[in-house]
Amino acid sequence: MSKKNNVLIWFRQDLRLSDNAALKAAIETGNNIIPIYIWSLDEEKEASLGAASRWWLHQSLTSLTQDLEQLGSRLIIRQGKALSILCELLAETQANAVFWNRCYEPSIIERDKEIKTYLHSNNIEAKSFNSQLLFEPWTVLNSSEKPFQVFTPFWKACLTRSITIPISSPKHLERPTKWPKSLEIKDLELKPKINWDEGLKKAWKVGEKAAADQLNNALTNVVAGYKENRDRPDLEGVSKLSPYLHFGEISPRQIWYAVKSKIVENSSYQESGEAYLRQLGWREFAYHLLFWFPQTVNKPLKEKFARFPWQTNKESLKAWQQGKTGYPIVDAGMRELWATGWMHNRVRMIVASFLVKDLLISWQDGERWFWDTLVDADLANNVLGWQWTAGCGADAAPYFRIFNPVSQAEKFDPEGNYIKRWVPELKNLSSPWIYKPWEAPANILEQAGVKLGQTYPIRIIDHQSARVKALAALESIK
DNA sequence: TTTTGAGTTGTTCGA
DNA sequence: GTCGAACAACTCAAA
Numbered sequence: 446m447s448k449k450n451n452v453l454i455w456f457r458q459d460l461r462l463s464d465n466a467a468l469k470a471a472i473e474t475g476n477n478i479i480p481i482y483i484w485s486l487d488e489e490k491e492a493s494l495g496a497a498s499r500w501w502l503h504q505s506l507t508s509l510t511q512d513l514e515q516l517g518s519r520l521i522i523r524q525g526k527a528l529s530i531l532c533e534l535l536a537e538t539q540a541n542a543v544f545w546n547r548c549y550e551p552s553i554i555e556r557d558k559e560i561k562t563y564l565h566s567n568n569i570e571a572k573s574f575n576s577q578l579l580f581e582p583w584t585v586l587n588s589s590e591k592p593f594q595v596f597t598p599f600w601k602a603c604l605t606r607s608i609t610i611p612i613s614s615p616k617h618l619e620r621p622t623k624w625p626k627s628l629e630i631k632d633l634e635l636k637p638k639i640n641w642d643e644g645l646k647k648a649w650k651v652g653e654k655a656a657a658d659q660l661n662n663a664l665t666n667v668v669a670g671y672k673e674n675r676d677r678p679d680l681e682g683v684s685k686l687s688p689y690l691h692f693g694e695i696s697p698r699q700i701w702y703a704v705k706s707k708i709v710e711n712s713s714y715q716e717s718g719e720a721y722l723r724q725l726g727w728r729e730f731a732y733h734l735l736f737w738f739p740q741t742v743n744k745p746l747k748e749k750f751a752r753f754p755w756q757t758n759k760e761s762l763k764a765w766q767q768g769k770t771g772y773p774i775v776d777a778g779m780r781e782l783w784a785t786g787w788m789h790n791r792v793r794m795i796v797a798s799f800l801v802k803d804l805l806i807s808w809q810d811g812e813r814w815f816w817d818t819l820v821d822a823d824l825a826n827n828v829l830g831w832q833w834t835a836g837c838g839a840d841a842a843p844y845f846r847i848f849n850p851v852s853q854a855e856k857f858d859p860e861g862n863y864i865k866r867w868v869p870e871l872k873n874l875s876s877p878w879i880y881k882p883w884e885a886p887a888n889i890l891e892q893a894g895v896k897l898g899q900t901y902p903i904r905i906i907d908h909q910s911a912r913v914k915a916l917a918a919l920e921s922i923k
Numbered sequence: 924t925t926t927t928g929a930g931t932t933g934t935t936c937g938a
Numbered sequence: 939g940t941c942g943a944a945c946a947a948c949t950c951a952a953a
Contacts, residue, residue: 587950595949597930676932727931747948794932833932845945846933853933912934916945923946 450476451540451621453531455483456520459546459576459693460505461653462512464611466574467544477621479538480513482506483531484524484633488556495817497786498691500642501651503635505692508652510630518618521627528560535569537625542570546577546693549732550824551739579608579697579729582736592737594839599733600726611698644784649688649820656689660700664707671717678778678789679863684721685787687821690728697725731829734839741828743809745837752922753837755807764905765800766814768868771897771904773880774854775799777867784867786820791857797834798848803911805918808835836919844919847912854880870900 454471462468471478486493494502510520523530531543543564548557557573564571575581585602586592593599636642650658663684667674674682689695701722708718738746745751764770768779778792788796793815800811808831815831816822832838836846858864861879865872871879873893878885882895883904890897897903 589950593950595930598950601951723931791932798933840930840949842932843946845935848932849934 449619450474450542451479451538452476452542452544453534453538453540454478454480455531455543455545456480456509457482457545457693458548458691459696460509461656461694461696462509462516463614463653464576464696464699465546466576466612467546467572468615469612470572470574471542471544472615472618474542475619476542477619478518479521479534479540479621479625480518480618481521481523481530481534482509483527484522485527485530486524488526488552495819495822496637497645497818497820498822499635500637500645501649501688501692501786501820503630503633504649504651505694506630506633506635508654508694512653513618516615516618518620519624519627521625522630522633524628524633527556528563531560531564534625538621538623541568542572544572544574547573547575548577549582549736551735551742554736576696577693578732579603579701579725580606580733582733585729585733592733593730594734596727596730596840599730600723603726603729608701609698611696611702645786645820648785648787651688651694653694656686656695659684659686659689660695660703664703668704668707668721669714669717671721673717675720676791676857678781678792679858679860679866683789687823687826688787691821691823697728700725727829728826731823731825734829735825738839741832741838742824745808745835746832746839747837747841749922750835750837753807754805754918754921756805758804758806761804761905762800762806762810764902765796765804765806769902770799770906771883771902772799772850772908773864773868773871773882774850774858776902777858777864780867782815782818786818788819789863791853792863793830794834795848795850795853797831799850801831801835802847802915803850803906803908805911805915808832808837845916847915849912850908851880868901871895 452471452474454468459465506520506522513520534540561571561573580603585599587598593602663686666681667684670682674680686695686700690697704718704722708715734741765779768776768783770776774792775796778788778796782788797811800806801808812827812831815827829838833841836842836844854864855877861876864879871882874882874885874895878889882890882897882901895901
């Protein structure tokens with residue numbers, strides 16, 4: 446019997462065993478599989494994780510390790526520059542191949558190219574696969590062979606293509622005769638040093654199994670009512686799959702086919718099902734734009750926005766970050782974010798519009814805060830969302846679309862339950878005062894136990910005049 | 924080739 | 939209270 450070779454399977458943003466194209470290809474070589482994870486702190490600068498995402502990663506690696514052990518395998522963890530670590534591991538294990546699934550952050554694309562070139566020149570097989578997107582960004586072009594900059598035609602073009610059917614999990618992984626050394630997960634120091642993660646622990650179960658449960662829950666309880674409830678932060682109206690998607694604990698193809706089969710089962714599911722899948726389309730669009738316009742990581746796509754008169758105001762920024770703006774819906778959102786590492790998408794738009802258009806603080810400041818506090822922080826999606834709100838991105842919101850934080854709250858949190866949950870000091874106020882406590886009569890405030898400036902902040906800005914200023918600022922860059 | 928209409932997520936104003 | 943219009947500029951695709 447001939448001795449088998451070893452092959453490295455390099456886990457990155459694909460922390461799952463099912464529908465993992467690189468893993469499948471590694472298995473098909475018939476060789477022994479050595480699963481590895483490399484924590485490259487300094488190297489992946491644009492994608493280097495924020496605190497909430499690190500917390501998630503710790504849990505996710507723990508879960509992946511357990512899942513691999515069930516297959517008789519392990520996860521080898523190392524820390525350092527990816528190429529150096531790969532070379533070390535190749536030497537230690539005598540492996541002759543490295544397989545991975547592609548990432549699309551510009552700095553990671555560059556790094557991975559260098560790694561591939563280096564390995565090939567040293568006669569190591571290095572192969573990358575698509576397991577994170579429905580469509581590779583370079584394959585979706587308009588009739589002039591250029592990247593789309595408007596969502597609807599982009600998505601229409603996508604829908605004419607076929608989507609690869611997901612692969613099921615392996616039952617067993619061949620192990621090497623000798624395992625290389627591994628760090629322990631705790632050595633990566635991903636968990637916070639001070640104990641601020643209680644809310645995250647309560648809000649989330651992490652890992653591939655949890656992702657599948659979350660999807661099943663969404664298929665049963667969310668997707669059918671998606672069209673109607675997706676904008677309601679007070680209800681269970683969205684799937685909350687974003688962090689699982691970011692870390693690759695579930696793949697978009699798995700979600701795609703799960704929703705499609707629900708539609709086939711029950712045609713009344715169709716309209717909402719397709720509205721839901723369209724959101725996967727937005728994720729694709731974000732990756733597509735980041736690939737074609739990598740400078741948008743920190744620069745506005747619409748160049749005239751480089752001249753926009755952004756304000757620096759540390760106090761206002763801090764009030765926004767801490768959920769102390771005096772606008773209940775904004776504060777509720779920012780506090781939900783801080784407590785759970787997540788915020789409802791409708792509320793993300795409201796708080797982002799408030800930062801960018803009411804406070805005139807740059808979208809990059811908002812983007813950084815979201816990056817650090819979201820468990821689903823994802824470069825492509827975060828940049829698209831903030832540029833869209835600021836009006837400087839592809840297919841952006843029109844400049845005159847300035848969200849009114851009072852009417853948005855009245856419309857999408859009609860009972861005020863979302864506000865009451867996250868801003869409990871207002872819980873005894875009723876409609877309409879809960880949306881605008883500064884207009885409430887003194888006796889109402891008193892009955893509700895609210896003292897503006899003491900129990901709840903006085904609003905830091907007047908929306909009506911802020912709106913006028915924002916329009917003038919936008920006029921100034923025309 | 925040129926033209927035309929439509930395009931995730933809104934607000935305000937005046938009839 | 940409800941309703942329609944106006945609020946740019948530009949990309950894209952179909953006519």
